[in-house]
Amino acid sequence: MSELHIVFGGTFDPPHNGHIALALAASERFGSDVWLMPNGRPRHRVGPQVDAETRAELVELAIADHPKLHIDRREISGVVTGELSGYSVDTLEALRRELGPEQPIAWLLGADSFRSLHQWHRWERLGELTHFIVVERPGEALDDLDPELGAWANGRWRDHPSALAKASAGLLYRLPFTPRGESSTAIRQRLKAGDDCSDVLPAAVSADIRHGDLYGSGTAGSASSLQSDQGNEL
Numbered sequence: 403m404s405e406l407h408i409v410f411g412g413t414f415d416p417p418h419n420g421h422i423a424l425a426l427a428a429s430e431r432f433g434s435d436v437w438l439m440p441n442g443r444p445r446h447r448v449g450p451q452v453d454a455e456t457r458a459e460l461v462e463l464a465i466a467d468h469p470k471l472h473i474d475r476r477e478i479s480g481v482v483t484g485e486l487s488g489y490s491v492d493t494l495e496a497l498r499r500e501l502g503p504e505q506p507i508a509w510l511l512g513a514d515s516f517r518s519l520h521q522w523h524r525w526e527r528l529g530e531l532t533h534f535i536v537v538e539r540p541g542e543a544l545d546d547l548d549p550e551l552g553a554w555a556n557g558r559w560r561d562h563p564s565a566l567a568k569a570s571a572g573l574l575y576r577l578p579f580t581p582r583g584e585s586s587t588a589i590r591q592r593l594k595a596g597d598d599c600s601d602v603l604p605a606a607v608s609a610d611i612r613h614g615d616l617y618g619s620g621t622a623g624s625a626s627s628l629q630s631d632q633g634n635e636l
Contacts (some may be wrong), residue, residue, distance in 0.1 A: 406434040406567045407501060408535065409474065410510040411490065413586065414440050414457050415450035416611060417464040418602050420584035422471070427579055428510050428535060429470045432563045436510070438465060439474040442481035442488055451590060452616050454478045463606040489523040494531040506567050508533040510577075513542040520551040529554070533566045538576045593617035 410425050417438070425436045438461050442454045450457065458475055465471035477493050480486025486493055490509070497507065509532045516536045519525055528534075538544060547555060558574045560566065566573055584602045592599050594617055600608040611617060 404505050404567075406432050406506045406508055406533075407497075408432060408434050408436045408508045408510055409439055409494075409497070409532070410436055411439040411441055411477070411493075413450050414438065414461050414464075415452055415586050416457070416589060416603065416607060416617070417461045418584040418586060418589055418607075419604060420582045420602075422464055422468065422604060423582055424510070424537060424579055425465075425471050426468065428577060431577060432508075432535075432566070434567075435470050435472060437472050437474040439477055439493070442478040442486070454481070456614075456616065460607050460610060463610055464604045466606060491522070491524045491527050491531070494528065498531050504570055506533065506570050507531065508535050508566055508575075510535045510537065512537045513539065513544055516544070517547060517551070520548055520554070526554065529558075529572045532571050533569070533573045533575065535566075535575050535577050537579045539579055539581050544576065590617050 408428055410421075410428070412421070414421060421438070425438060428434075429436045440454060440458045440461055452460075455478065458473060458478055461473050465473065476496060477486055477488065480493070480496065481488050486496060494507070494509070498505075501507065509528075511534065513536055516534060519528070519534075522528065536544060555574055558572060560573050560575055563575060566575055589599050589602055593611065596618065598608075599611075603611070
């Protein structure tokens with residue numbers, strides 16, 4: 403088997419230090435690179451304030467100093483061309499076609515998003531395409547799942563990260579992660595109020611946001627009102 407291919411999907415509106423810390427934690431735990439994938443069409447909430455291409459550029463700035471972190475623009479370009487719907491299952495099917503049936507793939511997501519997995523589009527197909535690395539923070543136990551999801555998850559949990567590299571898809575792993583306090587929602591509110599958010603944003607991201615006034619006026623970068631069902635705002 404090849405090295406685990408970890409995908410961290412999210413809105414990244416904007417990408418903050420917590421996103422980077424989580425991606426690095428997953429990279430260290432699995433000894434693998436992590437691909438941050440800005441979603442192009444959020445279906446789980448009102449669309450992001452900044453357009454997808456600008457958010458991708460901010461992600462590139464955020465990860466520039468981290469050689470184990472990369473950007474995957476697949477959803478952004480696929481939604482624009484109509485090749486992808488924005489649903490995670492379609493994105494993963496495209497990724498699987500590219501990487502092949504034997505490549506181990508893992509999707510990094512928060513426990514809150516995982517608990518709603520059974521509500522995602524064609525959700526049972528996901529287990530045929532990817533593993534899930536579930537970010538488990540204090541107070542977010544995973545023993546109270548919906549009965550349908552719990553039955554599906556039964557027998558899939560693994561205690562050692564190496565297990566995910568030995569199979570192409572279908573397994574679950576809990577990744578403990580202590581919350582850092584960053585929140586994209588709170589950061590947007592602070593930026594709109596004119597606050598300096600350099601304490602929670604990578605320096606290059608903070609500088610670019612200030613230069614373009616991306617969140618101050620609420621008019622920069624009009625985004626679509628649709629998006630994928632993954633809904634990670636970690």
